[in-house]
Amino acid sequence: MTPLRASIVGVIASLVLLVIVLELVRGRRLKERYALLWLATGVLSAWRGALNTIAGWVGVETYPPAVLFAVATLFILLVLLHYSTVLSSLTDENVELAQRVALLEERVGRPSPSEPRVPEG
Amino acid sequence: MTRTRIVAIVPALNEEGIIGKVVDEIRAVSPEIDVVVVDDASSDETAAVARSHGATVLRLPFNVGIGGAVQTGFRYALAEEYDRAVRLDGDGQHDAREIPKLLEPVERGEADLVIGSRFAEGEASYRPPFARRIGIRVFARLVSLLSGQHVTDTTSGFVALDRVGIELFAREYPHDYPEVEATLVALRSGLRLAQVQVEMRERETGASSITFVRSLYYIVKVLLALLVSSLRRYPRLQGTSR
Numbered sequence A: 001m002t003p004l005r006a007s008i009v010g011v012i013a014s015l016v017l018l019v020i021v022l023e024l025v026r027g028r029r030l031k032e033r034y035a036l037l038w039l040a041t042g043v044l045s046a047w048r049g050a051l052n053t054i055a056g057w058v059g060v061e062t063y064p065p066a067v068l069f070a071v072a073t074l075f076i077l078l079v080l081l082h083y084s085t086v087l088s089s090l091t092d093e094n095v096e097l098a099q100r101v102a103l104l105e106e107r108v109g110r111p112s113p114s115e116p117r118v119p120e121g
Numbered sequence B: 001m002t003r004t005r006i007v008a009i010v011p012a013l014n015e016e017g018i019i020g021k022v023v024d025e026i027r028a029v030s031p032e033i034d035v036v037v038v039d040d041a042s043s044d045e046t047a048a049v050a051r052s053h054g055a056t057v058l059r060l061p062f063n064v065g066i067g068g069a070v071q072t073g074f075r076y077a078l079a080e081e082y083d084r085a086v087r088l089d090g091d092g093q094h095d096a097r098e099i100p101k102l103l104e105p106v107e108r109g110e111a112d113l114v115i116g117s118r119f120a121e122g123e124a125s126y127r128p129p130f131a132r133r134i135g136i137r138v139f140a141r142l143v144s145l146l147s148g149q150h151v152t153d154t155t156s157g158f159v160a161l162d163r164v165g166i167e168l169f170a171r172e173y174p175h176d177y178p179e180v181e182a183t184l185v186a187l188r189s190g191l192r193l194a195q196v197q198v199e200m201r202e203r204e205t206g207a208s209s210i211t212f213v214r215s216l217y218y219i220v221k222v223l224l225a226l227l228v229s230s231l232r233r234y235p236r237l238q239g240t241s242r
Helices: A004-026 A034-047 A048-058 A065-108 B017-027 B046-052 B065-079 B098-107 B130-147 B164-171 B179-188 B212-231
Strands: B006-012 B032-039 B054-058 B085-087 B114-119 B159-161 B193-197
Touching: A004 A034, A034 A065, A034 B065, A048 A065, A048 B006, A065 B054, A065 B065, B006 B017, B006 B046, B006 B065, B017 B032, B017 B046, B017 B098, B017 B164, B032 B046, B046 B054, B046 B159, B054 B065, B054 B159, B065 B085, B085 B164, B098 B114, B098 B159, B098 B193, B114 B179, B130 B179, B130 B212, B164 B179, B179 B193, B179 B212
Parallel strands: B006 B032, B006 B085, B032 B054, B114 B193
Antiparallel strands: B085 B159, B114 B159
16 A cells, blocks of 8 residues: 555645646646647556556555556657657758758858958959 | 760768868869759758859759659659769869769760779778778678679769669669668669779768768668568669760
């Protein structure tokens, strides 16, 4: 059994996380698709019953919270991996934009303002 | 019959000391060749110097790395409908006088990609340091193994392409340390490869982009890229020059 006080603290922490995530989405500072990940995190950490059930499934009998750490670690790794894929595609898109800017600037025939000028002759 | 349009793509990063000479040498080889310098956001006067020597300059708004810079040139060649592209470095290590030799197999319609190899005909006067020589050999063997074709020098940045090659590299080109992987991608896409013996010069100014510290990353990155590339599927391109 999880001590009552620990449960209360856990639920409060989860609720705080949920409120922060919802607030970020409301203010359009977080995209819904990423918010889903964080909402799932908040719900899972608040839902103690699910934890004990999962512990039973994987055969952890002596110390159910160990499953929490395992799941939490795995979840964080997945979130980070997801960010790596997002970063990768952003990098590619960024490079392509830079390349198109270079081609367009050449076509327009105007050196970019950041370019140092050299006196002719 | 319209004349064959050729573009020389020269990636450059902080090469104001030599870029003018590089551009002049290419233009001296043939007035038919348009020179395009891709300035990878240099902090010096590279772009202005290249322009004053008659090159078209594509200036990237920020540094994207050698592969991204070179690809900018291929995209330009594709957009401007060039028939041939030659790529050579902005540091002067590739001898522009070798360009006609490099273009020969393309002109004869025998190849889509021509690599200026330092080892095509056995021993060359170019003798890189031992570790690098081993690296070049290992990559060449690996690419040969994975593509089923004998490749002697996959790390060379001195290459010529026909329209098919331009189209491929405009669409698909690795961003950092690109040469080895690009060679494999080209071969797996069905491009016809030719290798021509070229001499390379010692650098005159600047420093090689491959420092000792970066070597390890280079090796691991290229090995991983080769592995992943050989697992990917590439659409077979029509291996005929137009």
